[in-house]
Amino acid sequence: MAKVIVVGGGVAGMSAAIYARRAGLECELFEAHSIMGGNLTAWRREGCVIDNCIHWLTGTRRGNDLNRVWHELGMLDGTTPVRRRTQLYESEHGGVRIGLGSDLEATRRQMRALSPQDAREINRLIDTVSALTPIVCNGRLNEKAGSILHLPDIVYYRKATLFALAKRFRHPLLRLLLTDYIGGEFCALALLFAYAAFASGNGSVPVGGSLAAAERVRSTCEREGCILHTGTRVTQITTDATEANGVILADGTAVFADYIIAACDPVVTFGTLLPRHLMPGALERRLYNPHTPIFSALHTAFLCDRETLRPFGTRIIDSPAFSVRSGKRLPVREFSHEPTFAPEGKVVLQTIVFQTAEESRAWIELAEDRQRYRERKASVADATARAIETAMPALRGHLALLDVWTPATYHRYLGANKGAFLSYAFTPYAPLRSLPSRVSTIKNLSLATQWLSSPGGLPTAALAGRRAAHDAAVALRTSARTTHGARGAVKLSNES
Ligand SMILES: Cc1cc2nc3c(=O)[nH]c(=O)nc-3n(C[C@H](O)[C@H](O)[C@H](O)COP(=O)(O)OP(=O)(O)OC[C@H]3O[C@@H](n4cnc5c(N)ncnc54)[C@H](O)[C@@H]3O)c2cc1C
Numbered sequence: 153m154a155k156v157i158v159v160g161g162g163v164a165g166m167s168a169a170i171y172a173r174r175a176g177l178e179c180e181l182f183e184a185h186s187i188m189g190g191n192l193t194a195w196r197r198e199g200c201v202i203d204n205c206i207h208w209l210t211g212t213r214r215g216n217d218l219n220r221v222w223h224e225l226g227m228l229d230g231t232t233p234v235r236r237r238t239q240l241y242e243s244e245h246g247g248v249r250i251g252l253g254s255d256l257e258a259t260r261r262q263m264r265a266l267s268p269q270d271a272r273e274i275n276r277l278i279d280t281v282s283a284l285t286p287i288v289c290n291g292r293l294n295e296k297a298g299s300i301l302h303l304p305d306i307v308y309y310r311k312a313t314l315f316a317l318a319k320r321f322r323h324p325l326l327r328l329l330l331t332d333y334i335g336g337e338f339c340a341l342a343l344l345f346a347y348a349a350f351a352s353g354n355g356s357v358p359v360g361g362s363l364a365a366a367e368r369v370r371s372t373c374e375r376e377g378c379i380l381h382t383g384t385r386v387t388q389i390t391t392d393a394t395e396a397n398g399v400i401l402a403d404g405t406a407v408f409a410d411y412i413i414a415a416c417d418p419v420v421t422f423g424t425l426l427p428r429h430l431m432p433g434a435l436e437r438r439l440y441n442p443h444t445p446i447f448s449a450l451h452t453a454f455l456c457d458r459e460t461l462r463p464f465g466t467r468i469i470d471s472p473a474f475s476v477r478s479g480k481r482l483p484v485r486e487f488s489h490e491p492t493f494a495p496e497g498k499v500v501l502q503t504i505v506f507q508t509a510e511e512s513r514a515w516i517e518l519a520e521d522r523q524r525y526r527e528r529k530a531s532v533a534d535a536t537a538r539a540i541e542t543a544m545p546a547l548r549g550h551l552a553l554l555d556v557w558t559p560a561t562y563h564r565y566l567g568a569n570k571g572a573f574l575s576y577a578f579t580p581y582a583p584l585r586s587l588p589s590r591v592s593t594i595k596n597l598s599l600a601t602q603w604l605s606s607p608g609g610l611p612t613a614a615l616a617g618r619r620a621a622h623d624a625a626v627a628l629r630t631s632a633r634t635t636h637g638a639r640g641a642v643k644l645s646n647e648s
Contacts, residue, residue, distance in 0.1 A: 153178045154628040157409040159386045162190025164600040165415030167617025173376040175625035184385040189366030197554040201493040202453045205362035213354035226372035234356045241466040243329040267323035280305045284348035309340040332468040342578040389425045396597040407641040411624040415600040420567040447574035448512040448559040450505040452536045454551040463488045469543035473535035512559035512571045519560035529556040575608030582606045589619045598623040
């Protein structure tokens, strides 16, 4: 049987492994970290779970291609309930709040009651979100005549940033509501797509959160017969003339295969595992485009008493201490819906402040000096607690710090370029076409990573894995060679 090696056990890598096995290939996966999942993860602090991924999972509604992929991978399994929230998020300013609710008509009414003078733009926004629903649910543009009728609006939102869209609204809180979605430089259509997916039930969250989801996908890998190695870093992809033929592990073992799927961050693939000059030009141009905002963030987690908290899901509050990129706003998410994430009577609260590429780079540099890094994290925790207590006075004196993590955390654990955890931001100028998964400079090598498309995320990663497995199946079927994989693994001596 022809053999595939997958480097990296994030969602893209696990998806590649599962689909490779289903295509009848032998498969071995190497993951550097002690657990599988990559960015799809959570960790424990003081008896609490800090969940660091799924805010919404596109594809939770039955009947579309992505939903089928999630069931094939085990991300959704038919027995784990999927939780539909009532709001995507809500924005607060000056003691007033408004949210993007799952009921579009109720949201329209609330927005119009808050700001009657914005009725025209509110109607246009809600009507377009409603028209996008069949597209995000089924992926077919012509599903409903309504989508076509709204094409001029869709084009308008595709060309506008959220800053530009916000300027069309008069009410300051409605302006904030729009730019509170991951930042104002993003394409307005990105928010509309996310909201349409959410409102139609196609962007919910599986109960148990990120770690449980990663564990379900890991066990699908095992069930399919993929050999998984955690805590096993790959240091090199080996090539035989122009063809990938195996990997070298950190302990010096060489493992051979007929096809390699690199499912780690592309800056690790080209720069550590392979020489940087082999990076395809199109990927390099996208990765190092200085005009594309990156997705990295500064986070905190706190514990508070359940009785002091009125559940709100995700609320974005004022926070003068934080960066320009975050618009001096602070998203706060509470996990009262996950009782197992905290001891009885307690709830975990988490915050996320998006960072610019410069801020991320500064965090990565600062992390070299552990003492100063710790001090800076402590001051972030203080500023965050002050912002939360100002916006939610009932929590004053009730917040206990659990953890602070930064772009340096993503850099350290995943090798992520500038600490980024989502790929290219969806801006009005971002090319939406995916890059090829096959690497033209080396035979029998494919990439499986969210970095092949904008804006990244779990669906992008899962589909990239499926595409890379398909590449491997096609290449190995046509070449009918299984020579490298048959060589197995050998321990290289120090001299080699
Ligand atoms: C805070 C946060 C919130 C998010 N929210 C959402 C959300 O709500 N919805 C959504 O869809 N997405 C969300 N995402 C994004 C999502 O997590 C990522 O898009 C996705 O997990 C990327 O998967 P990947 O497999 O491409 O890469 P990664 O997750 O980076 O996986 C790469 C893997 O390769 C491993 N690796 C690296 N180098 C080596 C090596 N040399 N040898 C062996 N292994 C190696 C790494 O350890 C890692 O496990 C969020 C991410 C974060 C951090």
